[in-house]
Amino acid sequence: MLSVGIQALAVHLPEGLRTNSWWNEETIQNNDNNELAYRHNSRYQFYDEAMAPYLADPFLGSIERRVVVDPNESSVSLGMKAATDVLQAAAISASEIDGLIATTMFADRVGIGDAGYLANELSIRGGAFNVEATCAGSMAALLTACALVKSGQKNRVLVVATAFFSRAIDDDDIALRFYGDASAAFIVGPVEDGFGLLGSDSLHLGSTCGTWFLDTVEDKHFPLKQRIRVRADASVTHMLRKTSESHLRYTVDGALRKAELTVDDVQCVAANAPTAWHAEFSANALGIDKEKVINTFPSTAYTGPVVMPFNLYTAVVQQRIKPGEIIMLYAYGAHSEASAAVFRWPNVITGTPPAPASVINHK
Template sequence: MTPGLTIRAVPVGIGHYLPERIVPNAEFEAMEGLETSDAWIKSRSGIERRHFAAEGETTSQMAIAAATKALAHAGLEADDIDAVIVATSTPDLTFPSVATMVQAGLGMAGGFAFDVQAVCAGFVYALANADALIVSGQAKRVLVIGAETFSRIMDWTDRTTCVLFGDGAGALILEARESAGTSDDHGILSTDLHSDGSHRDLLYVDGGVSSTGTAGVLRMQGKEVFRHAVEKLTKTAEAALAKAGVGIADVDWIVPHQANIRIITGTVKKFGLPMDKVIVTVQDHGNTSAASIPLAMSVGVGDGRIKSGDLLVTEAIGGGLAWGAVVMRW
């Protein structure tokens, strides 16, 4: 490294994949015994439709599809990647990791791969890990993926949860580049991570290898999760901004976890920012857990809103509870 310069993890490619099947709210209206409606779902979540994986379509397959698009966007080949990190709570198998399946699916001859499990905060945690690998010199390029098939862990009799989630994958490639070490640098400027295991019962899946031997289904206390979300997301974003040496007025785009439009608007209101500075995809994708942030980023880059030099804040909270934020310059 050149003396006096700093290594940053700089985004160089992004892509996403959504399953072909689009499920509008009307499908839930038609489900016997569910007692829900398009108006009820939209008013409480902002969700209008979501995508569900096809029968036999797996998390790793979606992750590979998103990764392939990210590589093409970056103009890179699979063997240019040193590490793969996949954030997921819905892996194909108990083991091996989805990341190693992606590594094989892309045809990577070397490097290393592993999964991160922090539920909806998974992509933020994965970004922090990728940043650490790059800054420490252990990897030059890291492929970071969020991929989920939450449709496989839904209780289809619980209208408070089954209407909220969708499937999909997003992938981001980070590359080591020498920078001046200031807040004007491109790349990840700061990360801020937290968890509190005492809140486990607010959002969890009631199955597992060492407990029931089954995958289980998702359980959530929605009102309590909402109460924690707005406060914790605001604080972690503010902490990440302070670490980066920038203020909320410097932010070009907030790219939040797409859980619920009320959580998004509540958090943005606390920041004092207008909604036109927020990338919102929840209406089209539903809550795709660890995939939601890279999906939203990819949409924002693809439609030209996110441009080189823009300052982004991304934040998420999920089961654990686990939450955190990342500040990066595109």
């Protein structure tokens, strides 16, 4: 049976760097984290214990986030930077890619994703479509790409994940503290026998529906005169606390069972952790060393569908993953699904490291 996995991986961070000093003191004082404090509840012990050290910090562990500062940047151009980098790193031409899957939060056009635009820019001749799975989009795209290649319908699939939160969240929304912009791209295709995807499992998150909403707002400064605005319901933090452990355990156990492995076989975990404490929480909930779980939240904040591949890239370049080792990928997308996937890591080509920021605290 054909073995399928990631052949190459690249990430991109925009040039703007927004530190915590971007927010004025009055804004910080008016938005404390008391609502997150809970009485001890043994049902959520791992989550509460990991979260507790951050409650006194108005930024909840976020320190820096990269943001787009060029007004002409689009979600497509942001995604293109990671896409072109991964093709160059792998020395693969566009003609060798016969499928493209895009997942974007949030595309410039209301209701239409970036896939066709990216494929056209790259001159890819194969098909292209969008996957909408909220923050779990890169995992859904990865598993879809693996299935297409394994079934023989595609030979190589390019996946592009983009996060453009700075355009979708207003500057006066304190939630902006926890989000950044970024893009990632990876090529899925045949790998050495016994390597690549070994097992996966998913669980729908219908119980999380209604925790955040998308509106369209008029914006005369935006080229299309309209943009998406994200609003979160106050229940979103409570929802994460109540559902994170059960969904993590269910999908990880399922993926390991299908791979005929145990959690002790896992050398590294790359997840789309939405908070600074999610890495430690995940390690404790799974009963593994916390050093095995990648955590880039303090330096990039949350980048939705880009977090999982960005953490994976970080693990590779820091040599925390070596060919032949077992890795676990995990993604959680409110309104969509939670998924875990087990891979035996092949020799993956990586793109160039993100360039240093050139604009600091631009406002």
